Amino acid sequence: MTLTRQEMAARVARDIAPGSYVNLGIGLPTLVGNHLPAGSGITLHTENGMLGMGPAAVGDEVDPELINAGKVPVTDLPGAAYFHQADSFAMMRGGHIDVCVLGAFQVSVHGDLANWSTGAPNAIPAVGGAMDLAVGARDTWVMMTLLAKDGTPKLVEECTLPLTGLGCVSRVYSDLAVIDVGPHGARLLETFGTMASQVEDLLGLALTTPAGLPQP
Amino acid sequence: MTRTRFVDTAVEALGVVPDGATVMIGGFGPAGQPVELVAALLAQGATDLVVVSNNAGNGEDALAHLIALGRVRRIMCSFPRQADSWHFDAAYRAGRIELELVPQGNLAERIRAAGAGLGGFFTPTGYGTPLAEGKETRVIGGVPMVLETPIHADVALIKAHRADRAGNLTYRRTARNFGPVMAAAARRTVVQVAEVVPAGGIDPETVVTPGIYVDSVVRLDSATTIAGTKGAVS
Structure with a gap:
């Protein structure tokens, strides 16, 4: 079976080492927070200025001055720290965050990322922290459906949409497969409810495929 | 620097902002927005402004109105597009406002650089993307970097939580965001x-x-400062 959004989130969570400092992007990656095991010692960073972010705030916990990067009210956990924007992005850019999980419109087999602009001519642009996050963390992972709603592949040879960063993504977690990307191209690590050759056919790409994955 | 002045109203705190001034406005989403100070700027009447802010106004807030009235010539921000940024969207589509889109970390660091007296910095952020087009680049330690220059302002409007009579400030939670770097980057x-x-x-x-x-500091019983904080404010 292909993975649901929550199953994708659980799959990503499984690969985050205990004790890591992690930034989860807006949208799909936010779901990863629901699947981090208790006692894993994983600390969440939110780029608007906080380490030790807790779950979404409910009821009396809601405080307009305690929000995440998606502007959703959240909570702080014991041991949390607040800091200003320049410190927050220095922490990110300086390589202190272990893992950043981002959504994407397109990822290239070399790890280029396009996730801030659809390139539509009359669109109002917005970039937020996407470019800083993409290049800052030790590992930048993308979490996305492998195909767009119209069936177009989102893992591509070369991105055609405006770039967020060059060669910054190391791994793609999707509903159909987990795929490493980088200087040596794309390498299939795991498939869900599908065979390696089917993933290649859907993407129109040749992937390095280790022995042991379901073959036709 | 002169000593911090304490006044009774937002209008007195704001003082005179001349036409053509560059104004920094703190805040990220609802957190840390100096709502009353921006309202005072709206009432004061300055026009031809350059605004430096993470967002470009929400709903019918004062920044959105400044934009709708055509009083903001240019805005430098990271995330103008919001579900409720209709005044900015209309002005932008009509070509009535100039936008410099700046990645959020670059925005913060460029503001910090101004306050720290730096001429700029090289950063990996944005290299190879449309937002770095035309900028000087250099490979440092094997990493391609883009030169980013400081952002100064004539006036910064920020919200903090507590001030002492020496003008020292503390903030609350994620409302700190741009406050500390903007405070240092503006002439006033x-x-x-x-x-x-x-x-x-x-x-x-x-x-x-x-x-x-x-x-200058003004104490205000701002609803957004106090809401939902029972017991959290000592």
Whole structure:
């Protein structure tokens, strides 16, 4: 079976080492927070200025001055720290965050990322922290459906949409497969409810495929 | 720097902002927005402004109105597009406002650089993307980097939580965001706070923005400062 959004989130969570400092992007990656095991010692960073972010705030916990990067009210956990924007992005850019999980419109087999602009001519642009996050963390992972709603592949040879960063993504977690990307191209690590050759056919790409994955 | 002035109203704190001024506005989403100070700027009448802010106004807030009235010539921000940014969207589509889109970390660091007296910095952020087009680049330590220059302002409008009579500030939670870097980057820094305490009322070890950066302070019972914080505000 292909993975649901929550199953994708659980799959990503499984690969985050205990004790890591992690930034989860807006949208799909936010779901990863629901699947981090208790006692894993994983600390969440939110780029608007906080380490030790807790779950979404409910009821009396809601405080307009305690929000995440998606502007959703959240909570702080014991041991949390607040800091200003320049410190927050220095922490990110300086390589202190272990893992950043981002959504994407397109990822290239070399790890280029396009996730801030659809390139539509009359669109109002917005970039937020996407470019800083993409290049800052030790590992930048993308979490996305492998195909767009119209069936177009989102893992591509070369991105055609405006770039967020060059060669910054190391791994793609999707509903159909987990795929490493980088200087040596794309390498299939795991498939869900599908065979390696089917993933290649859907993407129109040749992937390095280790022995042991379901073959036709 | 002169000593921090304490006044009774947002209008007095704001003082005179000349036409053509560059104005920094703190805040990220609802957190840390100096709502009353921006409302005072709207009432004061300055036009042809350059605004530096993470967002470009929400709904019918004062920044959105400044934009709708055509009083903002140019805005530097990271995330203008919001579900409720209709005044910015209309002005942008009509070509009535100039936008410099700046990645959020670059925005913060460029503001910080101004306050720190730096001529700029090289950063990996944005390299190879449309937002770095035309900028000087250099490979440093094997990493391609883009030269980014400081952003100065004539006036910064920020919201902090507490000020002591020496002008030292502390903030609350994620409302800190751009406040400390903007306070240092502007020729004149205007601050609204929820609470003013005597000098010494803030432990020097916990001061976030030292008073040297702060020109005027007004205490306001801002609804957004207090809402939902029962028990959290000591």
